[in-house]
Structures are given as structure tokens and as C-alpha cells.
């Protein structure tokens with residue numbers, strides 16, 4: 001069966017076409033915020049609405065199929081920004097009705113995990129999920145992904161994005177912070193792990209203040225080292241408890257090569273393998289929604305039209321799987 005997946009939780013509109021476990025196409029359009037500003041949900045939603053038709057046409061063409069070959073529509077049900085999610089929900093509902101095919105709502109976080117399992121070949125990993133809105137340590141048990149540790153305030157991606165905007169750069173993004181960090185030296189910043197939970201706002205405040213007196217490269221390096229060490233410590237504690245033999249990082253921040261290296265070094269002494277999916281699957285994308293939609297459909301989890309709706313605060317551990 002061929003599934004078309006729609007991702008629209010935040011600044012990315014992604015359309016992916018997947019058949020079985022083969023990604024046929026995976027394209028996206030990014031809403032870019034004006035310099036110095038965070039995401040404006042209403043404008044991001046307009047962007048997704050304006051680009052939807054074009055992206056679907058491109059994704060279908062690139063996949064080498066016709067729209068009528070699509071047998072399932074999957075959409076991001078949440079978590080995410082209400083205005084952005086709603087564009088995806090309405091578009092998905094219309095497509096499914098027009099094509100007369102089933103529809104399935106996918107938890108965005110679970111989609112990151114499932115596509116990472118496909119890409120790494122891991123069957124039962126301990127997961128560090130690091131993105132703009134989320135930072136969670138996750139383990140699957142009894143048909144459910146359980147969150148065993150998480151941020152108590154902001155997501156790590158949010159920490160890095162807000163800090164990057166304070167650097168006054170034209171393109172304020174985690175990849176720029178990663179680049180600058182390569183030239184930096186360590187300066188002390190606050191470190192806050194509580195059991196397997198984390199907090200980032202104190203670190204953010206101090207890092208922004210430090211920019212007044214310290215080279216930006218040094219603050220970038222120290223911010224990354226501190227925030228990533230916190231995530232790795234929480235993950236290691238969970239690994240020691242669960243004794244899993246596979247560790248996966250997923251979500252936008254998982255593209256950071258320094259974080260990948262640190263997780264690799266942590267996993268080895270525990271006899272665990274570390275793996276990460278290619279960047280296109282850690283950035284928000286439609287293929288992960290399509291792939292997870294297919295898995296859910298196989299397990300009888302398609303929705304009735306009346307159940308098709310967005311859930312803004314949709315937690316990873318709310319979904320009973322298989």
C-alpha cells in the first residue's frame with residue numbers, strides 16, 4: 001500500500017510518499033521567520049496552506065506514482081502549533097474524502113522514533129528525542145512509548161534557537177551555533193539535571209548574559225557542551241536502568257554531530273550500539289508520518305472521519321501501539 005504523509009506541526013510543511021518501508025519521495029517547504037523573531041503560528045499556517053497543493057503535486061511526481069495510487073492518508077495529529085496542525089488536518093481530510101481512502105492521525109514524536117528505527121535497523125532502542133519543543137528520554141514497554149525523563153521547562157531546540165537569535169545572526173539556527181562552537185573553548189555555565197529530568201531556562205539566561213563579556217564561539221561551545229552533557233547524563237541513567245542494547249537519537253537537534261559523538265561515547269561502555277537516522281528524517285518531514293501511518297493502518301488504527309482532529313498537546317505516552 002502507498003501512503004501519503006502530511007507533516008505540519010510547526011515551521012515545516014512536509015509531504016512524503018512511502019510504500020511499505022520504502023520512501024518514494026520526501027519533500028518540504030520551510031516557513032522562515034523574519035530576522036530576530038520566533039515562529040508566528042498564523043503566518044506559518046498561511047505558508048503551509050499556500051504551498052500545500054504544489055508540494056503534494058511535486059511529491060507524487062517525484063515518487064513516480066499517480067495520486068489515485070495512494071491508498072492511505074496520514075497526517076500529523078500533534079503535538080504542535082494549533083494553527084499549523086489545522087491546515088494539515090483539513091487538507092488530509094479533504095484528500096482522503098476525494099480519494100475515498102482511509103485516514104490515520106500520527107503522533108509526531110512517535111513518527112520520529114519509528115522512522116529512526118527503520119533507518120538504523122534497531123528494533124527496541126532507548127530513545128533520546130531532542131527537538132524544538134521536546135526533550136525526552138523514551139523507552140517502549142507494554143505496547144507504549146514511556147517517557148522516563150524529560151525537560152521540565154523548554155525543549156533543547158528552543159534553547160538553541162533563542163540563543164542563536166541573541167547572536168544577532170542573519171540565519172539564526174542550531175547549525176550556525178554548531179559551526180561557531182567548533183572554534184570555542186569552555187566557560188562555566190549552569191548545569192541542571194534532576195534525576196532523569198532536565199531544565200534549560202537557567203542555562204539560556206546565563207548564556208545570553210555571557211555574550212556581553214565572552215567570545216561568541218566560546219559561549220556557543222559551552223552552551224552545547226553543557227546542554228548535551230545534561231541530555232547524555234539522563235540518557236545514560238536510563239540506559240543503566242533499562243539495560244537496552246540500542247540507543248537512538250531523533251528529532252531536529254539529533255542532527256548535531258557533537259551530540260551524536262557524545263552519545264556514541266556514552267553507549268559503548270554499556271555494550272550498546274548508537275544509531276541515528278539521516279538528517280532528512282530528523283528534520284520534520286512527511287515520510288516519517290507516512291511510514292508510521294502505514295504501521296498504524298496495519299495494526300487497525302485508521303480513524304473514522306469524525307475522529308480526524310488535531311491535538312496540540314499530544315504526548316508520546318498517550319498512544320497505545322502494538
Ligand code: FE2
Pocket residue numbers: 108112131251252282283284
Ligand atoms: Fe519534529
